[in-house]
Amino acid sequence: MKIDISDMYSLTDKETTREVHIDMVEMKSKAGCFPIQAGEPFVLTIANEKGKRLRLTGEARLSARIPCDRCLEDVSYPFHLVIDKTVMLTQADDGQEDEDDEVASYIDEERVLDVDRLIFGELLVNWPAKVLCRNDCKGICPKCGTNLNRAACGCEQGVPDPRMAQFLDVFQKFKEV
Ligand SMILES: [Zn+2]
Ligand SMILES: [Zn+2]
Numbered sequence: 001m002k003i004d005i006s007d008m009y010s011l012t013d014k015e016t017t018r019e020v021h022i023d024m025v026e027m028k029s030k031a032g033c034f035p036i037q038a039g040e041p042f043v044l045t046i047a048n049e050k051g052k053r054l055r056l057t058g059e060a061r062l063s064a065r066i067p068c069d070r071c072l073e074d075v076s077y078p079f080h081l082v083i084d085k086t087v088m089l090t091q092a093d094d095g096q097e098d099e100d101d102e103v104a105s106y107i108d109e110e111r112v113l114d115v116d117r118l119i120f121g122e123l124l125v126n127w128p129a130k131v132l133c134r135n136d137c138k139g140i141c142p143k144c145g146t147n148l149n150r151a152a153c154g155c156e157q158g159v160p161d162p163r164m165a166q167f168l169d170v171f172q173k174f175k176e177v
Contacts, residue, residue, distance in 0.1 A: 002112050
């Protein structure tokens with residue numbers, strides 16, 4: 001969702017709240033592509049502080065489907081994003097625009113705020129390094145691929161399953177090529 005916040009640039013010391021919603025359906029990053037589940041609308045507060053900066057605050061909740069680190073089953077991972085952003089107003093008092101000013105990537109030249117870009121940045125920062133479906137997830141058997149949370153496979157550690165041995169040989173051949 002995009003909202004025009006241009007009026008807030010000139011309303012010194014005024015504050016406004018907008019109910020906004022998240023349109024993004026997936027999170028694409030270096031780590032992969034993860035479906036986003038129904039982000040509830042949330043209230044974004046936009047405050048003009050002394051005509052010098054805009055402060056954006058709000059709390060957004062949404063969840064993403066992320067595979068468990070051990071068993072690869074999808075986990076619905078909840079995010080509680082606490083947004084608190086300060087945007088310097090590019091138009092300085094002396095009328096000069098500072099080229100070096102870092103303008104927030106989620107606000108375009110028309111002073112339209114892209115909620116999804118803002119959320120994308122927050123998700124990146126809050127993205128978990130590791131997701132487990134449960135703390136004691138047993139993972140998958142490296143030999144037969146059985147999800148060990150669901151069933152025991154009976155494979156012995158260190159001794160290849162004879163049914164898998166031929167596949168392992170094939171893998172070995174591939175590696176040697
Ligand atoms: Zn798991
Ligand atoms: Zn096994």
